[in-house]
Amino acid sequence: MAKTKIIKRDARGVKMSLGYRITDVIIYALMGCVGIITLLPFLYIAAGSFATDRELTERAFFIIPRVWSLNAYKYSINNGNILLGLKNSFILTLFGTVVNMVLSTTFAYPLSKKHFKGRNFFLNMVIVTMLFSGGMIPTFMVLRAYGLYDSYWALILIGAISPFNMIIIKNFFQELPMELEEAAYMDGASEFRTFLTIILPLSKPVLASISLFYAVGYWNDYFNAMIYLQTPSKYTVQIMLRNIVLKASAISDIMMDYYDQNGAPPDKAVKMATTLIATVPILVIYPFVQKFFTKGVMVGAVKG
Incomplete structure (x- = not known):
């Protein structure tokens, strides 16, 4: 045999x-x-x-x-008021991540369209912000002039859109089949409805990955919280950690x-x-987004 x-x-x-x-x-x-x-x-x-x-x-x-x-x-x-710090960081992280994702996705979607007039100009402006910034003192003066000092808005608005993360989202949107959007337009869907009902549901990998980036940034933020927050009851967990270590x-x-x-x-x-x-x-968040993480970053990192 x-x-x-x-x-x-x-x-x-x-x-x-x-x-x-x-x-x-x-x-x-x-x-x-x-x-x-x-x-x-x-x-x-x-x-x-x-x-x-x-x-x-x-x-x-x-x-x-x-x-x-x-x-x-x-x-x-x-x-150490560590529980209060955890509560404040959780609120800041949740609300800040939502604001970041709303602004990043709505900015990335039109820039992913090659027929969009002025697309290259806006992309170049985004790249410029990755190389230069206004500086700490001018930023502090602007936030104080607008009455945002000692508020969570100061921590959110100074990094409302990360150019790097926005470009990753834009590249991911470009990889989606155009036929899906064309079919939606033929059915009478507007740009906004197409974005909400077709583009975003298909972009779960990149949305989960970038949301994680934003959330970790807010949770670990120490320097900005130390500069722009003055009221002890608003301190984030990182500031509370510093106080506990000193005591x-x-x-x-x-x-x-x-x-x-x-x-x-x-x-x-x-x-x-x-x-x-x-x-x-x-x-604790990582296990829930792990399956989206590699796909979202790798596909969104492809140059388009």
Whole structure:
């Protein structure tokens, strides 16, 4: 009886040679090592936030603490207004991302039309803004003159449209089949209705990717919030983190009522706990947009 020869093939049905399979294994092994190396610092921060002062001093690196303590989190919540900062950052991130996406998509759509008169002129103006800016002091003076100082509008309007992100969206729109728009025009749809009912639903990959870029930018924004926000009740989570870190070095065992038998938390554990609190919320978003991320960026990055 003749033996059946088994041929290895990839997902596309292409025959895989022995060298190709070895290369594939090496690449996956290297990427796995890179992933582990990337994950280890985060695991150390997570473990250190639950550790005691003695363990942080004696052990240079660990991912599982011997003694678990919630004192660092108790201090961050009770003395740092971290929850208020999370609330403010969430509101700013949500509202700012919506404003950015509305302006970016409505600006990118007409520029994606090659028959649009003045298209090259507006594209050149966009590119100029990527190379030059008004500067920090003129921007501050303009925002203050318009009464936007100490408001979230100051953080939103100074970066309402990112030229780089807008160009990616424009290039993605250009890759969509023109026949779909022509069919909509023949059915009597206006430009605005075509944009809402056809273009945007087909652009979910790039919209999800760019929305993530904008959201992460707002969530991690520290410098602009420090300059344009003055009222403590409006501070974002990054400003709250700064205040907590500055106060952590002055933690005293006199405040024993807040803590357990392990005593006051070390300032290093407080820094790790606040870092984890500020990082986890934005990390939760990634699994929901991961399937759109690569497609949206790669297709939108094609020069058109």
